[in-house]
Amino acid sequence: MRIGAHVRQDEDPIGYGERLGADVIQMFLTDPQKWEKPPTHPRTDEIRNSPIDVVVHSSYVINVASLNNRLRMPSRNAVAQQAQAAADIGAVGLVVHGGHVRDGEDVNAGIVNWRKLFERQADKGGFPVPILIENTAGGDFAMARHFDAIDRLWQEVGDFGAGFCLDTCHAWAGGEELVGVVERIKAITGRIDLVHLNNSRDEFNSARDRHANLADGTIDPELLAEVVRTADAPVVLETPAEGLAEDLAYLRETAG
Template identity: 55%
Template structure:
């Protein structure tokens, strides 16, 4: 059985894991919308000695793909800081969104900027690039873009996090999605297992619990089975326990 867990608040991840019946947790180290460096709470520090797998999600503001120096350079610094802090916690990986370039920019700029990150940064634990739901010039919304990103990262040890809501909202059919992703990346390190509040190809990043939303739960289960990777639900918190129980029963 794969490890199944939830995205929880950083104040006391172990208590939140126990309340949900989770054997894995994901959390932020600080404000996900802010530029300050990581802060490890007392509760988060306790995860290092527990039999719970830990994943850290990098702040949403990070965008290492952009040509805007005032965003890209601080993004690299913040990513490096979170990578170091996540490694000190013994995390299995650091999840970061693929980012985007501006509407008039050549996407290749973004792919090249991603390569520079891994050429210049030590990675004590895997960096897991996550597919995203929206953005017309996103690096990791469509599989065609993910393929170009992985071409740019050829020869580098980079992981992948597959989000089911993001794929659906981003316009990628979940049928045979795992096979199509693995044909590009060669790996799926983590599944963000979420239903979607909004319609296919809506571009809206709004998660729903597994039993509700616009995606057939059987399709979500099929993705999880095919991926064979650890699972984190990022669904509304009051239903996370039920979502984890649903996955355990049906996987």
């Protein structure tokens, strides 16, 4: 079982991971709120040579599903750029949010746009790292909030080797029960490549993406530990920094 966290010190990600005793870290390679192309990381050799596994989280501005050309086209470009930057540091994957269409638009059209992302990249030889699609917390027109939508999405992208990132806060806030969640998702996708293990500050089906430390939120911590035990995937905590060390200790004690 490999457990770690999203680093909040991107200039020295391995050092931060070592201080946490992490087996895996997640990091950004560019400002997540902007469209900037990722620069070469100054610690590339250190990251590549470290025994700590690294996963990259893509920018939040990306929305591959969008029906708006002015958003969808730069999103496709950003995924390709950030996937290459992730490969350059030896990352094991790139996490990309499922995205959404606007209210009243056809969700199925957004799902088709996801397929087009993979089709276009396949013509160029494919992505250099796995693309891990993450479930999201809110939006009635989201690609990956409800599991029935994820099922439809996977019918379009599964053949391209798309990976899946399960976020526990997102599932809970999105209205999906966590009891048996691993089995339900694997029945749809056939895989879980990464777990974002987060408690939720808000109630079930709130559609709010606000993370809490494992013992402090509205989700029973034992449910979270059960996800870790059954997912058979690396685990990244995205919980508040002040309780992160306690979260890691809890997982090692209860889920190991």
